[in-house]
Amino acid sequence: MPQTVRVAEQPELTVQGWGPPGTRVAHVAEGGTLELTADKSLAKALPKAARKHLARELGWTPRRTPPVPLDDVELAASRLPVPVRAELVTLLGQENVRDDRGSRLRRTGGKSYLDLVRRRSGDASDAPDAVLTPADTAEVVAVLQLCSRHGVVVVPFGGGTSVVGGLSGTDVDDRPVVVLDLARMSGLVSVDVPSSLVTAGPGMRGPALEDALAEHDLTLGHLPQSWEFATLGGYAATRSAGQASTGVGRFEDLVASLTLATPSGVLEVGHPPASAAGPDLLGLALGSEGTLGVITELTLRVRPRPEVEEYEGWSFRSWAAGLAALQRLARHDLLPDVVRLSDPDETRANLLLSGGAGARALRGALRSRGHGSGCLLVVGWQGLPTLVRARQRAATSLLREDGGKRAGSRVGEAWVRHRFEGPYLRDRLLDHGLLVETLETAATWSALPTVYDAARRALREALAGPGKQPLVMTHVSHGYATGASLYLTVLADRDDDLPLQQWLGAKRASTDAVLAAGGTLTHHHAVGADHRPWLDREVGPLGVDVLRAVKASLDPAGICNPGVLLPS
Numbered sequence: 001m002p003q004t005v006r007v008a009e010q011p012e013l014t015v016q017g018w019g020p021p022g023t024r025v026a027h028v029a030e031g032g033t034l035e036l037t038a039d040k041s042l043a044k045a046l047p048k049a050a051r052k053h054l055a056r057e058l059g060w061t062p063r064r065t066p067p068v069p070l071d072d073v074e075l076a077a078s079r080l081p082v083p084v085r086a087e088l089v090t091l092l093g094q095e096n097v098r099d100d101r102g103s104r105l106r107r108t109g110g111k112s113y114l115d116l117v118r119r120r121s122g123d124a125s126d127a128p129d130a131v132l133t134p135a136d137t138a139e140v141v142a143v144l145q146l147c148s149r150h151g152v153v154v155v156p157f158g159g160g161t162s163v164v165g166g167l168s169g170t171d172v173d174d175r176p177v178v179v180l181d182l183a184r185m186s187g188l189v190s191v192d193v194p195s196s197l198v199t200a201g202p203g204m205r206g207p208a209l210e211d212a213l214a215e216h217d218l219t220l221g222h223l224p225q226s227w228e229f230a231t232l233g234g235y236a237a238t239r240s241a242g243q244a245s246t247g248v249g250r251f252e253d254l255v256a257s258l259t260l261a262t263p264s265g266v267l268e269v270g271h272p273p274a275s276a277a278g279p280d281l282l283g284l285a286l287g288s289e290g291t292l293g294v295i296t297e298l299t300l301r302v303r304p305r306p307e308v309e310e311y312e313g314w315s316f317r318s319w320a321a322g323l324a325a326l327q328r329l330a331r332h333d334l335l336p337d338v339v340r341l342s343d344p345d346e347t348r349a350n351l352l353l354s355g356g357a358g359a360r361a362l363r364g365a366l367r368s369r370g371h372g373s374g375c376l377l378v379v380g381w382q383g384l385p386t387l388v389r390a391r392q393r394a395a396t397s398l399l400r401e402d403g404g405k406r407a408g409s410r411v412g413e414a415w416v417r418h419r420f421e422g423p424y425l426r427d428r429l430l431d432h433g434l435l436v437e438t439l440e441t442a443a444t445w446s447a448l449p450t451v452y453d454a455a456r457r458a459l460r461e462a463l464a465g466p467g468k469q470p471l472v473m474t475h476v477s478h479g480y481a482t483g484a485s486l487y488l489t490v491l492a493d494r495d496d497d498l499p500l501q502q503w504l505g506a507k508r509a510s511t512d513a514v515l516a517a518g519g520t521l522t523h524h525h526a527v528g529a530d531h532r533p534w535l536d537r538e539v540g541p542l543g544v545d546v547l548r549a550v551k552a553s554l555d556p557a558g559i560c561n562p563g564v565l566l567p568s
Ligand SMILES: Cc1cc2nc3c(=O)[nH]c(=O)nc-3n(C[C@H](O)[C@H](O)[C@H](O)COP(=O)(O)OP(=O)(O)OC[C@H]3O[C@@H](n4cnc5c(N)ncnc54)[C@H](O)[C@@H]3O)c2cc1C
Pocket: 110, 111, 112, 155, 156, 157, 158, 159, 160, 161, 162, 163, 166, 167, 182, 202, 223, 224, 225, 226, 229, 230, 231, 232, 233, 234, 235, 236, 237, 238, 239, 240, 241, 242, 243, 288, 289, 290, 291, 293, 294, 295, 296, 423, 524, 525, 526, 528, 561, 564
């Protein structure tokens, strides 16, 4: 029988960076462990060798560039018409219609580099006019219908971790904008153990879900780096991928069914275990980014908690050798559950960033194998011991045949320990004059090397200047039978006068280059506002027309998150 479970409180995300407000800061301690401290100095954040490496590579002069005090962030008065506000209060109650400064600021934009630069410089011009917190599907439908009548834009808000401009509070037609924060809809509704299905509200976050599932010895296993704050509804709306998605599947593979509240009514889509009743409407809701309505409930496929988890590192002489090895694993259906192959730039930077005797010893070991300028691969297996051992043994012999050398379980375990710390470190780098941003794509195994070269070249050309050069670090983050994803991290000396334009130019050039080389517009970050000008190159003009027609049917007044996905 399905059972109801209560879940814990979920902390707020800070406005100008990552983590709960006023708490911890990450730094790399001697020995490579990341510690949390209140000390915001660069010396604390990065080992000396890493600071020197970055200064030399980038032409970067470390300098203090802290965010403006939160009280100095500018916020315009709310434009929500008084009569509309009154109707919303009647519908949801006073406490669930907020237009105070704190509520609006905390729901302003997401966490891309552009979002953070704006917030850190005191700009909240994309803030919503009010924040609504509905309790259930019926209230969401009522809000959508009321806003359709009054021409008020509605932006669903999950964890606020979008990195593609998915949460803009401005509208091209200058209509008022309300954010629909789904935090109150964050309960676990039921667990159906025999069917391995769990039903939950869209505002629930990963840690709360995993805590609740642990009571049943179950797990969802979806672990994006934003796991602490992102929500189930957000994952579905963006077609997210987690760190173990090579094994457990992308989030969309985990959604069995969902409820989509639209201005035209409620859609229930998906019928587990499987159905052939016409085209898959669930597929339309996944990745719809709030443009068709609001996901108000999800039923997800879960699995038994793994009895063992094994992580280890491997090294390869070159990026090409590492890619060839992964491709062979993929062809034989032997890809591990976690696959992360870092290119030489990322491998080198990671080893320097880790600092300490362990990383120095590993650097020495790689040099002695002739892998000194090679690549590190982190792999992870999860599941029943017998299956894990069998898969591991088979993969190990292929990796060896392909020139891989085992770098040990400490490399894998270090990755596991630190896998959620990167965004905390990013805040410290932003405090010291750096541009830090990521982008991602995927391509077939045949196109992958070309896409990799094209993206790196475009970024390096766009961000180079006299005495300046960006550092572009790349890893394969997910593997498939037919190809893999590429995740690029870009560091550059920030243009303090025009930081937004500096990144926008690089983003434009790299997106053009990736598409021309055969990569996808986005593998897991979604389209948002940032990628929408390119959507027709991905799905074709007819594809865009189909999406527009669906939107016109579900959202005739065009109030559902109109600033994202579809080109304007
Ligand atoms: C540091 C960091 C690391 C990240 N790592 C990863 C990663 O490893 N993998 C990955 O896939 N992504 C990653 N992301 C991106 C982001 O976390 C994902 O896109 C995530 O799915 C967004 O979830 P959210 O709940 O925060 O959604 P939000 O950011 O609140 O919203 C995202 C979009 O979905 C819409 N939306 C939200 N909830 C609903 C709903 N219930 N119904 C309809 N529309 C809705 C919003 O309107 C918006 O357009 C990362 C982001 C950051 C900042």
